[in-house]
Amino acid sequence: MPIEFTHVPGKTHPADSAVSFFYDFAETATRLALIEDGGFRNLVVDDPAGLLTNMDLAAQVLDRSSSLEVVLTHWAGVVEPTVAARQLASIDARSGGRLALRMISEPLSDDDAEARPVGHGVLWQRIDEYLVLLKRLWSNEQPFDHEGAFYSIKGGYVPRKGPHGADLVIRMGGQSGTALKVAGRHADVFELAPGSIDDVRQLMERVRSAAAEHGRAARLRFALPVRIHRGISSAGHKAVDVSGPPAQAALSLLAYAALGIDEFMIVGVDTPREIATVGRETIALLRNSLA
Template sequence: MPVEFIGMISTHDVSETRPAQGPVVDADYTRRFAQAHEEAGFDRILVAHSSASPDPNQVAAYAAAHTERLGLLIAHRPGFIAPTVAARTFATLDQFSGGRVAVHIITGGHDAEQRRDGDYLTKDERYARTDDYLTVLTRAWTEEKPFDYDGPYYRFADFHSEVRPARQPRIPLFFGGSSDAAYRVGGKHADTFALWGEPLAETAEQIARVRAAAEAAGRTTLPGFSVSFRPILGRTEDEAWGRAHRILDTIRSRGDAFGGRRPILPTGPAAVPQNVGSQRLLAAAAKGDRHDRALWTAPAAATGAAGNSTALVGTPETVAQALLDYVDLGVTTLLIRGYDPLDDALDYGRELLPLVRQEVARRDAATAAATAAAAAASVAARTAAAVAGGVR
């Protein structure tokens, strides 16, 4: 099965190693950033969400208007607008973009961040609300007749939307989180469950838990999985690691993971994250900086694991093989972004994406050939048995 690549755009030039340049909404930069991902061959771009950032729906609409085929993964926090309104918003953009929309559900793992937008529910209550929200959202996209709904968080009568998603039967749902509640709700609703880049053993354990939650919810079609990394490439291993350590030195010297803007959350090595995903990354970093083939956790430790912050370091060939190790676990989507965001996206398109796609295609062809050979051998065996029976 082909692997999907997702990049990530922002509306101005900034990263953990780059001071913010230009206005918060830089239309020219946003356009070039989206087009760079399309040129590089990415399948989608993630448009992130925070209580202080530009509205991701507007950013995605702008990116769609300036690209031709690039998919849009829009981060969305349930609870701030009604699910019926969200259903129409996403379906409208899906129609205008020609079926390019997917939605990334982020329930919210930080009380302080949620309260900036006036949400005072506890974490468990937020996940219960998300469950209710996604039930409504999917029905709003798929129900052909008006319907009533009376759930624990949402209640309405005679809802019907005239705008339906261009993609049928509905817009794909991604889901992020690493807590038991996230596994339960995401396992029930997600088409793709998104994880941050942990070591292989820990990733396999999370995949198993999400699959178990999906089965417990009665699903027969299990979700795919996305894993996120920050690849650092070099022409040689030494060059890649030299660049990696320069990046780490810059992060440590800045002491600000968000480039001078107001941080989404407290950052840095002294920060204590509330969300389980960040806690897991820091736990991996505490065991050592390097794991498996190329995973490097030092940037997570330096930033307090604020966001997807583990790297894969090496030549394009080494990093491609490291990504394929995760594909072997059942990962279907790879979300990658760099510390030099625009230039790295172009480099990934030239040097990394083709290597992974070529190997996945080779494996798929080999599997198809083996399946065909096995089927032919089975037919031959049955034929021979039938002939032998007739001779008797």
């Protein structure tokens, strides 16, 4: 399968850097067209306003694009599994199957903290149960009951399944043994942490090992966050930093592609000029080199 490119929106408001990429959908529509034309296949929706806003934005992006697949950032605890399963199935159906779910860990609510100890393991146990329930709701032909550590469901059923059913693409990340155990069970795409070639290789081996325990190593794909810019590499970003002319940037990414990475998540490319330049130069050069 060829390398895919995913656009990770940043902040683009000229007067306020805290305003979302999607602050003005008239302008966003122009950028979406450039993103599609530039060779990006996916777009991440991860708005600071929260989960419900992400669902609304994902639906709008899918309505305003023809080929982009939307990676909807999502976490357990805000919406009950039955409600989330219906909403996600509906969005996926409306888009013709262009939705993917990006599960991240979030702190439990204050009410939950009073009921049980809060910790890293608890967060991932909740995510695990949540994903199990979503998949059951997307595949079951009859209502079912569930009583678990975090969720209680009576007569759970989603009558209108999405086109993928229980095979909606699930994206996850993490580095701890607990996180990798859950990702090995559920993730179709694993989003890698930034690091050196050796760091990334070692994490990929750990993830494959976790997926192999569930017979899923062969179907797992890897995505690497990458920041592309013209200036000198800057520290502090949660992405592999690539700088310099387009040919140099493409050469830097080739070394990571050789590890077996299937997707680059491009960060820091948000203005129309930046989107067009990266698409026309860096992405095209990398694709031609791999071909």
